[in-house]
Amino acid sequence: MLMAISKKNVITMKRSYSCSMSGVWNAVAHNQGALVIYHSPKACGHVTHTMELGSYYRSLARQEMNWQQYTAPLITSNLKEEHSIFGGTEQLRKCIDYVVKRYKPEYIVIASSCVAGVIGDDVKSVTTAAQGMWNIPMLSVDSQGFFNDYDTGYYQAGLTLIERFMCKQEKKKNTVTLLGDRGGPQGIDVQEIKELLVIFGLDVHCQFPGYASLEEIQQVPSSSLCVLLGGRAKSHLGIHTLAADLETKFDIPFFDAPCPIGRQETKDWLRRMGQLLGKEKDALAAIRQQEEKLLHAIASYSSKLENEKVVLCIGRPLLYFQPAWALELLAQAKVNVTGIILLKGLTEQQQQEMRIELEKYTLAPIRQEDEDKELEKAEIAVTTHELSDSIPRQFFLPVIPPVGVGGMIRLLCKLARLAGRSKERRGIVYG
Template identity: 50%
Template sequence: MTMVMNKRAKTARKRGYSCAMPGVWRAVSHNEGALVIYHSPKACGHIGREMDLGMHFRSLAKRQFMPEQYSAPLIISGLTEEHSIFGGAGLLRECIEYAAERYKPAYILIANSCVAGVIGDDTAAVAGEAEAALGIPVMSVPCYGYLDGDYYAGFYHAGKTLAERFMIAQPKVVNTVTLLGDRGGPNGMDVQEIKRLLGYFSLKVYCHFPAYASLEDIRRVPFTALTVPLSGTRQSNPWMCKLGQELEEMLGVPAFDGDYPAGWQATVLWLTNLGRFLNRQQQAEAAIKQEAERLNRHIAEYSSQLQDKRIVLYLGRPLLYFDPAWVLELFSLYKLNLAGIVVLDDVLSKDQQLDLYQELKQQTGIPCFSQAEGKGIVETADIVVTTHELTVAARKKQLFLPLLPLAGVGGVTALMTKLVRLAQRHDRRGGIMYV
């Protein structure tokens, strides 16, 4: 048996420190007919399993569980120490043949581990050979675990690979949109909020790509008149916008490159920019007016229930993954008493702490404290709003902030409604409430 090898140069990391394989998996894990192969050691399979379990329990908690939803098979090739010497191309061939025979998928997507990259397996060549032999599309995604990308790189490259394989330019259907990315699936709160905002411009979501899309859905993307990215963090937004640009170049589908509508000011900017992009400025103005009325009604009803509450904010996420601006804006909108901000130095590196302190200094005049300094502050708090479950405030009422900012006015009101419900708990009843 011949061994297929591919010499790969070492690349420098400039973004996150996550693995690209879960991004590939998440991009198609609920695409009808898809099958994913991790060309990796067996241990890497736990990543996909843990993500699925987390998603399952979150959907149950939010009452969004879909029992009939397709779940793509995830197969592990099972690289071992032996293959680091002799290569794993033969093992991958056997894995593809087994997967095709056992599951009969519509297509196979191969996600490469850093081990596969280090030993130099040319998985694209193996995929091409397997496709010719089996008669179904077999594609290798060109990123390798931790070596040259992160979660969102894997997600982006999976989408690009599907687009290059299954899409051709088509005439456009007026007022249709393809959403790029995954924010809890088509039935998730964020996606429903984005759909509602698009409705102000008479736009209808035609497809969700690359996630939650059958082959038929994927082939419909070139017919849409516009793509809109779903992102929300400084790490994910460039990748989703890049995917939109790729589709525009390939298919002539215009890409709306707008920052995510996280919080009120960002929502106003998003609606304004979309109105200019579509040349529908009057509709944008009307949308902003209606959204402002909606927000003001909620502020009038709920802010008074929080005025006498002393709140402390605990932050422990790096700026790469979390922008505190949308949280601080909520406190300002509802005129809440934020006594201080505590930076969790036991979960952040020195550089990450420094970056966060500098960012907070630019965004607010509220005093910031280290964990040691914050112990006295938290004792006086009625409520703790936090990015981490805190043992130091175990008896306090804690509101756990989502990693990704919530979209639109709907996201603002959902979070603040949770905060009010937490505040209404009996004073002796602490515990954490999750948004």
């Protein structure tokens, strides 16, 4: 019997209303020497802790953990019930004094919570006074949740770094600043982007705002180009607006195209980059190089996959899972997709939307979980969710699809390794 999602997730909002303080945190989380204070109750820090814990487990599952990466201390001022009556500015002062003595940070970013906003605490005045006392840069970011969401908090923190630490400089030829996340400079996605940029003679200076030292932040205005690390569509509004700010203030043009995910989108990305730089010939050469690289990998792995009976199980709505890249991956490897199963966690509307999207790319039969018989015959389930042990071998698709031809090759390698297992061994491989 198939077991997937135990509850239905109904998504009706077009916009995220997540905590803006988590956005502030992510914007400086891995900046060497940074420290973040939430002027908030202790529970607000738990939201960010849970988010980071999920990221930590995903990295472990995929064996992509970077143990050397700096993580900024996150401290809450620990607002309590009495502070809602008498105010929490003194509590914030004590918190700042403590973290300066305890951690000796290069600079401090202070994010205001909903509680601080309701109380009316003058966080900026406290920050200014503490900065004068300790002679350490301290940045106050308005991030009350009832004003903003995650995206806005991320943008406001990045903008604050720009305004505080950057000034006009002479441009360094062929230097690039990456804007956004994608797992940081040592992450496999960013490494893939860097390899594509090297083709055009471009060298990455740093990754802003969340993975840069203070010295690197100060040198961002010397970049000749910003490249945005977007998703399936263009980059989210916060990153795009940061790029526009840098262009306005420091005359740095930016490249904002959908991330090069899969074969066709990598070709499109290279072609557009070549047009921007006036290096169309380099782009065509790069496209041929990537094609050869992919074809060589397909020749190595397809023989292990083409005889397997595979079903694709989808439990994420279209908002979070675009199936085109997964179907392209399976088609490239000549995988026999015997059917597509829409798991119970999707609402009727979400299932209908997913069916319409799937029919653009495949003729494979599409069934609901309850009516499907093919899963019992399947040898491998390529899935967005972990299934019951009755499915012998499972390949868990990543929430964020990997970048470039290199990303596809890594997934093909893992899928081929799973196909090489005996049915008796069972198990799941995380893509």
